[in-house]
Amino acid sequence: xxxxxxxxxxxxxxxxxxxxxxxxxxxxxxxxxxxxxxxxxxxxxxxxxxxxxxxxxxxxxxxxxxxxxxxxxxxxxxxxxxxxxxxxxxxxxxxxxxxxxxxxxxxxxxxxxxxxxxxxxxxxxxxxxxxxxxxxxxxxxxxxxxxxxxxxxxxxxxxxxxxxxxxxxxxxxxxxxxxxxxxxxxxxxxxxxxxxxxxxxx
Numbered sequence: 001x002x003x004x005x006x007x008x009x010x011x012x013x014x015x016x017x018x019x020x021x022x023x024x025x026x027x028x029x030x031x032x033x034x035x036x037x038x039x040x041x042x043x044x045x046x047x048x049x050x051x052x053x054x055x056x057x058x059x060x061x062x063x064x065x066x067x068x069x070x071x072x073x074x075x076x077x078x079x080x081x082x083x084x085x086x087x088x089x090x091x092x093x094x095x096x097x098x099x100x101x102x103x104x105x106x107x108x109x110x111x112x113x114x115x116x117x118x119x120x121x122x123x124x125x126x127x128x129x130x131x132x133x134x135x136x137x138x139x140x141x142x143x144x145x146x147x148x149x150x151x152x153x154x155x156x157x158x159x160x161x162x163x164x165x166x167x168x169x170x171x172x173x174x175x176x177x178x179x180x181x182x183x184x185x186x187x188x189x190x191x192x193x194x195x196x197x198x199x200x201x202x
Contacts (some may be wrong), residue, residue, distance in 0.1 A: 012186065025103040029073035030060030030194055032094055032108045033081070039128040040192070042184065043080065048122045056127060058106070058187045069105035077109070081126075082117040095194040097187060106191050129179050134196045139175035139189050146170045 033041040047053045059080045063072040068091065078085055094106040116126045148167055156162040177190035183193065 008161070016079070025098065026101060026128055027063040027069060027072075027103045027105070029063050029069040029076065029105045029107065030058040030107055030191065031073045031077040032191070033059060033088075033108050033114075034108070034110045034131060035114050036110070036112060036126065038131045040131055040134065041081065041114065042116065042127040042129060042188075043122075043125060044124045045095070046122055048093070049122055051076070054124070055188075056184045058191065059122060060104075060106075069169060070107055073105070073107045075152075080119050080123060081111065081114070083111055083114060087112045087114070093124055094198055095191060097191055099187070102187075104187065106195065109194070112149070119180070127182055129184075133179055134177070134192050137177060137198060139177050142174050142176070144172045144174055146172065171194070 035041060040057065042056050043059060045052055045055050045057060059077045060073060061076040061080075063069050067075065070093070074085065074088055074090065077083070077088060089110045089112065091108040091110060094108050097104045097106070116128075118126055147170075156165070159165050174186060175193055175194065177184040177189050
């Protein structure tokens with residue numbers, strides 16, 4: 001039997017709380033990249049890629065094991081926009097967005113001398129949107145309710161109520177921005193909304 005040391009838990013004062021399931025999240029990083037004219041550089045994703053083809057997003061991707069989220073944001077930015085690291089000025093961290101399976105770190109940076117270059121394997125085209133648009137525009141919000149998608153082998157017999165168990169409702173508020181016929185939505189819209197609030201609350 002493990003000795004739990006029930007008479008003294010003071011050692012816990014020196015420990016940090018564990019974020020449960022954090023190890024199950026895939027860490028990603030994105031760059032809120034500004035041009036010299038304070039335009040946000042967004043990518044229209046290629047129709048040829050498997051994940052989110054055609055969506056408008058910020059440059060970014062997975063954080064590799066040997067790098068920090070900040071390093072990943074810069075690496076993905078240079079790879080996707082075909083710019084040199086010397087053109088990139090890291091300014092500040094912005095938000096950390098946590099969803100069901102993702103932890104997304106965002107960073108504000110500036111790309112000097114950007115001339116709309118991009119890697120055609122992942123990117124269809126580049127979209128520049130003035131930063132002022134996000135500062136002056138509230139996103140349209142729609143609420144979505146999610147339900148668990150359980151397989152037949154789920155052990156209903158182990159929970160009270162069985163297959164009639166009433167699961168807690170999970171709701172998401174999905175954001176949408178529209179700019180000159182382009183729609184920026186989902187996680188990208190959520191990150192830009194948080195960034196705009198960060199700037200306006202300075």
